[in-house]
Amino acid sequence: SGVKPWRSRRMTQVYDMSDPAKPVFIRNFGRPGDEPGAKGNVPMTLHGPISTGPKGNRIYFGYGTSLSGSLQIVDREKLLNGPKEPTPQNLQYPVVSQLDLSAFNGAHTTMPLLGMPIAEFQKDKVGARRDFVMIVNEQIQLECLEARQMVFFVDITSETRPFSVSNFNVPESPGGYCSRGGRFGAHSSNENMPPMYDKRVAFVTWFNAGVRALDIRDPYSPKEIGYYIPAISEKTDKRCVKTPEGERCKVAIQSNNVEVDDRGYIYVVDRADTGVHILELTGSAREVANFK
Numbered sequence: 001s002g003v004k005p006w007r008s009r010r011m012t013q014v015y016d017m018s019d020p021a022k023p024v025f026i027r028n029f030g031r032p033g034d035e036p037g038a039k040g041n042v043p044m045t046l047h048g049p050i051s052t053g054p055k056g057n058r059i060y061f062g063y064g065t066s067l068s069g070s071l072q073i074v075d076r077e078k079l080l081n082g083p084k085e086p087t088p089q090n091l092q093y094p095v096v097s098q099l100d101l102s103a104f105n106g107a108h109t110t111m112p113l114l115g116m117p118i119a120e121f122q123k124d125k126v127g128a129r130r131d132f133v134m135i136v137n138e139q140i141q142l143e144c145l146e147a148r149q150m151v152f153f154v155d156i157t158s159e160t161r162p163f164s165v166s167n168f169n170v171p172e173s174p175g176g177y178c179s180r181g182g183r184f185g186a187h188s189s190n191e192n193m194p195p196m197y198d199k200r201v202a203f204v205t206w207f208n209a210g211v212r213a214l215d216i217r218d219p220y221s222p223k224e225i226g227y228y229i230p231a232i233s234e235k236t237d238k239r240c241v242k243t244p245e246g247e248r249c250k251v252a253i254q255s256n257n258v259e260v261d262d263r264g265y266i267y268v269v270d271r272a273d274t275g276v277h278i279l280e281l282t283g284s285a286r287e288v289a290n291f292k
Helices: 076-081 088-092 283-288
Strands: 012-016 024-029 046-051 058-063 070-075 095-100 109-117 129-136 151-155 163-168 201-205 211-215 223-228 238-243 246-251 255-260 266-270 276-279
Touching: 024 076, 046 109, 058 076, 058 109, 070 076, 070 129, 201 255, 223 283
Parallel strands: none
Antiparallel strands: 012 024, 046 058, 058 070, 070 095, 109 129, 129 151, 151 163, 201 211, 211 223, 238 246, 255 266, 266 276
C-alpha cells in the first residue's frame, strides 16, 4: 500500500529478508510521479511484481489492473543497489523497458514465460526459443459495466522492445455471463510453474466463468483446453449493482485466485465466500501437461 509522503496508494517497498525476524529496509520504488513532491497526475498504481531472482536478474511489474495498464521490466540488481534517492532519474534507472497497454486494459499479473520453444520455428536459424510475459488484466465492475479484461501475451525476446502478439478471452455467449451477476472477466494466473506445467499449461481465473486452463506451448496462439466453474453454495455471497430502478443483487461464483502445487493440484479461491476448490487436470487437457 502507499507510504507517506509518496503519492501512490500502491507502490513497492524492498526489504532484505535474510533474517525474517529482522527485516532490513532497502528502498521505496515507484514510477516517476509517485515520488514525494512530484506534481501533476499520479501514475496508475502497482498491483504486483514477479521476480526471477538473482540468476534471472529481472522483475516484472504490473500497473493499472483495469485501466491504462503497463508492463515494466526492471533490472533486479540495479533496483537493489542503484541510487535510492526518489528522483525521477533514479526511479527510471533500473527500468529495462515499459509497455503501455490500452486506456481500458490493465496489468494485474505479469507472469514471465521465458525460453519458450516454439514448434513452428524449430527449423528457423533464429528465434526458435523466445521469451514472453503473460499479462492478466483484472475485471473490476460487475455485470460487464466496463471494458472486457482479458489475457495478453507479450513477446519480450528483445526485451527493450516488447510487443503484444496474442490474447485470450472467454466468450460471453453461450454462457450468458454478463447476466449471471458479479464480475465477468479475467483476474489472475498461477505463479508457480512446476515441471508438469512449465512452458505448457497456465491457469487463469475468470470470476463468474470459473478457472480456465490454457495451452501456452505456442504463446502466439493460446488455446483453452479445459475449465471448471464451481457450483453456488449456501455460503456464496450476493453482488449488487445500482440501477435507475434501485439496487439489483445476484448470487454468483467469483473465482478470484488460482495456484498450483508441485504435484499438479490446482487451488481456486472464491471472492464471494464460496470457499476453496482443489482440482486436477483430466482427460485430453492432462495430456498437454507433462505428468510422469
